[in-house]
Amino acid sequence: MEQKTYSLVIVGFGGMGSYHVQLIEPSEHLAVTGVYDLVDYRMELAAAKGFKTYDSLEAVLSDETVDVVLIATPNDVHKTIAIQALKSGKHVICEKPVTINSADLLDIIAVAKEEDRIFMVHQNRRWDEDFLIIQDIIQKKKIGEVFHLESRVQGANGIPGDWRQLKAYGGGMLLDWGVHLLDQLLLLTGSKIDSVSSELSTILGTEVDDGFTGFIRFKDGLTAVIEVGTTNFIKLPRWYVKGTEGTAIIRDWDLSGEIVVNNPDVVKVEPKPIQAGQGLTKTMAPPSEESTLRLPIENPESTKQSFYENFVSVIEGKSKPLVKNEEVHRVLRLIETIFEAAEKQVILKGLEL
Ligand code: NAD
Structure with a gap:
């Protein structure tokens, strides 16, 4: 048929x-x-x-x-x-x-x-290449066990449009870009959230947040900084991810970036002290070229259905939804927790989220 x-x-x-x-x-x-x-x-x-x-x-x-x-x-x-x-x-x-x-x-x-x-x-940003690359790095343990990640989007154009600046319309950056970044974050770990603290930014004088920084600690020890800014004339990297064996950076949506890992075939070389300002440091010297490897940023091959193909397939009872309503609900609860932590200026601990 x-x-x-x-x-x-x-x-x-x-x-x-x-x-x-x-x-x-x-x-x-x-x-x-x-x-x-x-x-x-x-x-x-x-x-x-x-x-x-x-x-x-x-x-x-x-x-x-x-x-x-x-x-x-x-x-x-x-x-x-x-x-x-x-x-x-x-x-x-x-x-x-x-x-x-x-x-x-x-x-x-x-x-x-x-x-x-x-x-x-x-939740279309589940299909973003930068996110899929980071997910692949974490899943394949390319930089060992990931213990900290930072995910940011930053612009210098303020809050666009009209209704996005108004509370009654559900405006503000936490409900805008925040939804995407937090949705992606929750897909990167199977762990529950332990604690949340946050700061909302209101530099532009709008009645809604023009950005925010969220500090999220998961029960398995992973920590994350999620940041959205609209007054950043110079951007920090889109992703900065630290693992026990290396570090990964994706600078922007053009997927420029690098992965630096310990070279397992080389015995670790003692770093030499470097001049740092008015002093010397060995602690902050870069790892030696011989004892590290630079890996390319590789786009994983994805066999994932597109959002719309999946939607049709779900209607026909042939697939499970790739965006589950329970997941979306958890993101909204996290957003509410971020708003609450910012308002009370506290670290909300012992969460069941
Ligand atoms: P927009 O202001 O450009 O468009 C909204 C449109 O809705 C306007 O044309 C307006 O006239 C119309 N409208 C308002 N109330 C209506 C109603 N009751 N019935 C029918 N039409 C109505 O806003 P936008 O940037 O297109 O955002 C729209 C939605 O899409 C928001 O929820 C936004 O968060 C979301 N969005 C998602 C992404 C994404 O990447 N997934 C990107 C941008 C926007």
């Missing part, structure tokens, strides 16, 4: 909504057929691209030819649109952050279960 092509309508045709058109294009069994946006200009753009435009969300949901609703509106309305769509029998793809608190996500999950519909969150 020929496989069905699922008809998908995008609700919220702004920056990300229109980018989904490009992302879905290669998908064989998912086709963007229509658009609904509150703003006329966005609807005109959609019509010019040949999509059916709808006058209201209700019109989308009562159209029986629509199988899937993709939500790419500002964050505050994801929940109501998702629940309405699920109750109308549609499967739903929702942009991140799925909701602005973890309790709201549980409400959506309950409705998806009741209605027997698929609800999946677009």
Whole structure:
């Protein structure tokens, strides 16, 4: 029997909504057929691209030819649109952050279960090459046992757009880039979180955070610094990862970086003291060239389905979701913990997260 092509309508045709058109294009069994946006200009753009435009969300949901609703509106309305769509029998793809608190996500999950519909969150940065490389380094123990990692994104352009600067819309950088970095972090270890401390940045004077630094300690001893900044004119590396046998750096999305490890075939050479400022140091001298190896940054071959292929396969009961709602819920709980630690200015310990 020929496989069905699922008809998908995008609700919220702004920056990300229109980018989904490009992302879905290669998908064989998912086709963007229509658009609904509150703003006329966005609807005109959609019509010019040949999509059916709808006058209201209700019109989308009562159209029986629509199988899937993709939500790419500002964050505050994801929940109501998702629940309405699920109750109308549609499967739903929702942009991140799925909701602005973890309790709201549980409400959506309950409705998806009741209605027997698929609800999946677009955590697309699980497919980012820099992340897949770091995951591979950790899994293959290329730098030994990883005991500390730092994951950062930094820009100097402030908070973009309008609603991202407003609390009521679920704005702020922790709910924006933070969601991606924390989602990636939780996939890098099987361990539970032990403690969290954090600082929110409000340099720009907006009512929401314009960045944050989170310090996270896992029960297995791994520590992590997760940082998002919007006033960084010079960037720190995207990834800095320390293991018992070496260190890995990925500087940026261009995947420039290096891995330096102990050379197992060479007996460790005593470092020679180096001049450091007005003194000498052996402790801080670089490891000798002979006793270390430089490994290339290698992109692991991935056989992982694309987000959209997986979504279709989950609808058809052929695959498990690559983005599980429990994982997304854990990220939201971690975000809530980061907000709480920053507000109370404490290290929250003994967590069950
Ligand atoms: P945007 O402001 O560019 O677009 C939002 C659109 O939604 C606008 O066109 C607006 O008119 C429309 N809209 C608002 N309320 C609506 C409603 N009730 N019904 C229908 N349309 C409505 O914002 P954006 O940057 O595209 O972000 C949209 C969502 O996508 C956010 O949740 C954001 O976090 C997410 N996003 C995800 C990624 C990613 O990499 N996964 C990247 C960017 C944005």
